[in-house]
Amino acid sequence: MTAHRIHLRSDLTRVEILALLGTAGALDRRQIATRLRLGDATVHEHTRRLLASGYLRTLAPQAGVVGRPRIPLQVVPEAAATVGVRVATDHLVTVVAGLDGRMISSDVSPFDCHADPIPQLLAVINHRLADPVVGSRLKAVGVATPSSVDPATGFIRFCPRFGWTDLPLGERLRAELAIPVLVDNDLRASTTAELLYRTGLEHDDFLVLGIGDGVGLGAVLHRRVHRGPSGLSGEFGHTPVAATGPRCACGARGCLETFTSDHGILRAARRRGLAEAATTIEELRARWASREPGLADLLAEIGAILGRAVAGVVNLLGTPTITVIGENHVLWPGLEPGFSAAMRTSQVTAAHRVRVIVRPWSDAQHALGAASLALAAPETLA
Numbered sequence: 314m315t316a317h318r319i320h321l322r323s324d325l326t327r328v329e330i331l332a333l334l335g336t337a338g339a340l341d342r343r344q345i346a347t348r349l350r351l352g353d354a355t356v357h358e359h360t361r362r363l364l365a366s367g368y369l370r371t372l373a374p375q376a377g378v379v380g381r382p383r384i385p386l387q388v389v390p391e392a393a394a395t396v397g398v399r400v401a402t403d404h405l406v407t408v409v410a411g412l413d414g415r416m417i418s419s420d421v422s423p424f425d426c427h428a429d430p431i432p433q434l435l436a437v438i439n440h441r442l443a444d445p446v447v448g449s450r451l452k453a454v455g456v457a458t459p460s461s462v463d464p465a466t467g468f469i470r471f472c473p474r475f476g477w478t479d480l481p482l483g484e485r486l487r488a489e490l491a492i493p494v495l496v497d498n499d500l501r502a503s504t505t506a507e508l509l510y511r512t513g514l515e516h517d518d519f520l521v522l523g524i525g526d527g528v529g530l531g532a533v534l535h536r537r538v539h540r541g542p543s544g545l546s547g548e549f550g551h552t553p554v555a556a557t558g559p560r561c562a563c564g565a566r567g568c569l570e571t572f573t574s575d576h577g578i579l580r581a582a583r584r585r586g587l588a589e590a591a592t593t594i595e596e597l598r599a600r601w602a603s604r605e606p607g608l609a610d611l612l613a614e615i616g617a618i619l620g621r622a623v624a625g626v627v628n629l630l631g632t633p634t635i636t637v638i639g640e641n642h643v644l645w646p647g648l649e650p651g652f653s654a655a656m657r658t659s660q661v662t663a664a665h666r667v668r669v670i671v672r673p674w675s676d677a678q679h680a681l682g683a684a685s686l687a688l689a690a691p692e693t694l695a
């Protein structure tokens with residue numbers, strides 16, 4: 314088998330340039346180099362290629378500038394598009410994004426994680442490829458899954474929530490599609506989107522904490538999404554935080570996720586008599602939104618468990634900026650007191666002066682992240 318390997322590290326620069334111009338508007342090469350902390354030669358080479366491909370256009374030289382005229386560059390959003398798919402337990406979110414990272418369309422379809430995922434994914438992807446408006450502009454597909462996956466090959470080693478092991482998802486999709494396919498972990502996909510379009514516009518180093526039906530932590534270090542040698546980073550939810558406790562989907566006991574995910578929060582609520590067996594996380598979120606008494610203590614306790622685990626990472630990496638994403642971001646005001654207290658447990662941890670940014674979340678965010686990863690695949694904009 315010839316390994317189909319994708320090297321994201323070197324190629325994200327080109328997408329960073331497109332994302333910056335899509336977000337900030339037209340900039341000249343010097344401004345791009347300054348904003349992205351890149352060398353002039355690197356910016357020159359990437360913009361030359363992007364101009365030659367028609368993905369950037371030049372505007373009239375800026376008047377009134379002393380010295381050589383500066384030529385603003387503008388992204389051509391409609392010159393290409395990518396598809397991003399978020400794979401959740403019971404549904405798929407499919408988005409089409411332009412070159413500037415903006416969403417052109419988004420929709421949701423049912424998904425059965427216990428059935429073969431390939432035909433289900435091909436159905437939504439082929440539907441976009443057949444679209445008379447954007448189909449011919451689609452250059453690549455990104456798929457975000459809640460799994461341990463090597464993005465270089467799209468090989469899923471382990472997906473406890475879906476019961477998948479050793480699934481060559483990338484290889485099987487590539488065999489059926491004529492455009493590049495990139496498969497990555499969903500939290501890393503969203504971390505990439507944060508780097509390109511949001512937190513990364515102001516910070517070179519930060520963490521992305523995803524809280525929802527799972528718990529994950531992405532790390533951006535020196536403007537690169539950390540992936541680990543085999544691409545298996547980010548499995549923060551399986552950090553062992555207790556010697557005993559409920560069994561996790563991964564097979565172990567005492568994983569962080571079993572205390573802080575949807576299931577963990579509901580289990581703790583039931584134990585305190587704050588929830589019935591049939592209570593859903595949506596109901597609990599709604600009750601927190603109306604500040605039902607009793608929930609504050611419960612959430613603060615869960616926030617403290619989360620905070621102690623994140624404090625270890627902050628102390629290790631020295632990254633004080635944390636962006637919170639995910640369905641349970643609405644519970645953050647309840648989680649925050651315990652989380653912040655955990656960040657003050659020692660002078661060392663407190664010295665980092667952790668700053669938390671909470672993002673409004675929509676189900677399409679992981680899919681949009683997958684679309685931006687697809688844009689970074691080397692053959693996408695070749």
Ligand SMILES: [Zn+2]
Pocket residue numbers: 550551561562563564565568570
């Ligand atoms: Zn686990």
